[in-house]
Structures are given as structure tokens and as C-alpha cells.
Amino acid sequence: MKIGTLLRGALLGLAFGGLTGTASADQLANVKSAGKIVTATDMHYAPFDMVVDGAYQGMTKDLFDNVAKEIGVEPVYQDLPWTSQLPGLEVSKFDIVIAPVTITPERLERYTFTPPIADATVGIVKAAANKDINKPEDIAGKTVGVQQGTAQFKQLQEFGAKVGNVTIKEYGTTDEAYADLAAGRLDAVAGSAPNLAYLVKQRGDVFALPEVSTFGRPTYFAWVLRKGDDSASFAGAIKDAIAKMTKDGRIKAIQEKWLGKYTELPLDVPAK
Structure with a gap:
């Protein structure tokens, strides 16, 4: 997909102007009816998201292309500043934030997370x-x-x-x-x-990297949906897709392609 076809950060006003409209009572039904999942990410976060020779690529895209295929819809990728993504999600300007978001206790109170997609320590x-x-x-x-x-x-x-x-x-x-x-x-x-x-x-x-490079508590990256009953079926469909991809080896292959190694991840959202 060429960058000219992406909904870029330059179109932020359009992106915040109602791409998905108000949330329905069942978000999964909504995206299936529309035939697409409208996403938000920041394409300056290699190896997860990047633009190379005018095309969007990265680990996030490979993962979410497969998830969207399992759900039976097309993904629409938007390049937006990180600081605008969670606020935009909250007012239903897109369906999901697929920029890798670190799972934290504070965010778990406010948002619905998918199962982890990568280590985030x-x-x-x-x-x-x-x-x-x-x-x-x-x-x-x-x-x-x-x-x-x-x-x-x-x-x-x-x-x-x-x-x-x-x-x-x-x-x-x-x-x-x-x-x-x-x-x-x-x-x-x-x-x-x-x-x-x-x-x-x-x-x-x-x-x-220093001889010892990491610090702090182990954490994970995941994707983020709005919190509420309307997103429950959508979150469940994404969880099912990730579980299927883990079982058939697609998660392992994508990790090895972009990270050079495979890390087994929880299939459930880690507890607070």
C-alpha cells in the first residue's frame, strides 16, 4: 500500500471528523457491516510501524493484516501522532489503536486491551x-x-x-x-x-545496547479498543484470531521476521 493511499497525519482533521461515526451497540457487527476496520497508528516506530519507499510496513501491519482477514474485513491504516490516538479512540473516530500500546494498570481501567502482541519491557x-x-x-x-x-x-x-x-x-x-x-x-x-x-x-x-540494557518490571504491548459492552464481541474476535495465529505458527513467523526471535506471549490480557 503506497503512502499516497494512506490516511495520513496531515488529514488529522478528517480523521477526527467522523470516519467511523458513533459507536454502535455491537462494534463487531458494525465493522463487518462496513467491511473494514479503521485503525490508528504511528508509522514512525520501527520495527512495528514504518514507511519504506512510500509503503507502510512492519510487524504491526503483518499481524493486523492477518487479524482483519480472520474477521473477514479490510484494514484501513491511518498514520496519526501518538498523542492523538487514545483521545481519538475515546470519541469513536476510529475502531482501534494498533500502535503498540504498553499495558498498564491505569490504562486497563480506561480501555479494553487485546492479548499481547509483543514484549514491551x-x-x-x-x-x-x-x-x-x-x-x-x-x-x-x-x-x-x-x-x-x-x-x-x-x-x-x-x-x-x-x-x-x-x-x-x-x-x-x-x-x-x-x-x-x-x-x-x-x-x-x-x-x-x-x-x-x-x-x-x-x-x-x-x-x-549496554551489556545490561533493560530495567523495570516486565511489560507487554497490545492493541486498544474502547471500553464497554459494545466492544466485547470485537475484542473477542481479535482474541480468537490471535489465538488461531499463535496455534498455526503465523505469530512465530512474524516475530522472527521482524524481531529475529520468538517470544511466547500470554493469550489473555495480563491481570493488573
Whole structure:
């Protein structure tokens, strides 16, 4: 799918102007009637979401193409700023947020999550030439970048307060943070372990993982729906599709394609 056919962030006003209308009493019936699932994601979050040579691709797209096929509808992919996605979901401007969203107790209170689609444990990446940071605690007294409004930002705040004297710089996208790290304006960038591992795999001459790179509690990425009885059947259909894909090996194949390894994931949403 070429980028010209995508509903881009430049069309944010249109996206927030009623693509899906008001929520029906049964969201699954609604999307089947429409023949499509209108999604929101941020296409600047490799390896999950990215635009390469004008085409949207990534682990998220591969996974959700299969989920939509199982449900029997076409996916419509929108490229929107991360900070607009959950607010837009709440007012029914699209059906689901498929940007990888970290499952947190606070979000579980407010949204319906699908089963996990990937590990999301937070870690740090440094410049390849950096010899001072060999474990997360070494960011004390350093400047660390992170994407704003993310669970990784919150965990970095907590960890920074614990180790002391960490200056946190927020970015709209991880790409911006990586660029500043490469330019020497940051000492490290915090993000989810899969994203950082992919970054180093692609650009090992510029970036490196410390000997110990992760910190904090183990967490997972998932997709997000509105909370309420109307979304229950839709959430159930997605759960069934993920379970089928896990059983027949598609989840494993997609993980290995994009992450280089397979991590077995829970088939239920982790408890608070």
C-alpha cells in the first residue's frame, strides 16, 4: 500500500471528523457491516510501524493484516501522532489503536486491551562509541531521550528518580530521539526492548545496547479498543484470531521476521 493511499497525519482533521461515526451497540457487527476496520497508528516506530519507499510496513501491519482477514474485513491504516490516538479512540473516530500500546494498570481501567502482541519491557540504547554506559544505572547524571506520552517515559521517570540526576528530554517520535543520540545531543534513549534491538540490528555502526540494557518490571504491548459492552464481541474476535495465529505458527513467523526471535506471549490480557 503506497503512502499516497494512506490516511495520513496531515488529514488529522478528517480523521477526527467522523470516519467511523458513533459507536454502535455491537462494534463487531458494525465493522463487518462496513467491511473494514479503521485503525490508528504511528508509522514512525520501527520495527512495528514504518514507511519504506512510500509503503507502510512492519510487524504491526503483518499481524493486523492477518487479524482483519480472520474477521473477514479490510484494514484501513491511518498514520496519526501518538498523542492523538487514545483521545481519538475515546470519541469513536476510529475502531482501534494498533500502535503498540504498553499495558498498564491505569490504562486497563480506561480501555479494553487485546492479548499481547509483543514484549514491551523498557531498556536503553547508547551511541556505539559510548564506553560510559554499561548498565541502566549508568544513566545517572546523563541526558536521556524518550517518546512523550508513553509508558516508557513514565518508567524512565521512576527509574531516573531512583538512580538520581537524570535529565529527561521528550520527543514526538523515537526517530527524533535516535537522531539526537546519533548527533551526540543525548547520552541514551529509553524505549521498549524490541524497538531498541531492531535499531541496533539495523544500525550497529551508530548505536549499541549496554551489556545490561533493560530495567523495570516486565511489560507487554497490545492493541486498544474502547471500553464497554459494545466492544466485547470485537475484542473477542481479535482474541480468537490471535489465538488461531499463535496455534498455526503465523505469530512465530512474524516475530522472527521482524524481531529475529520468538517470544511466547500470554493469550489473555495480563491481570493488573
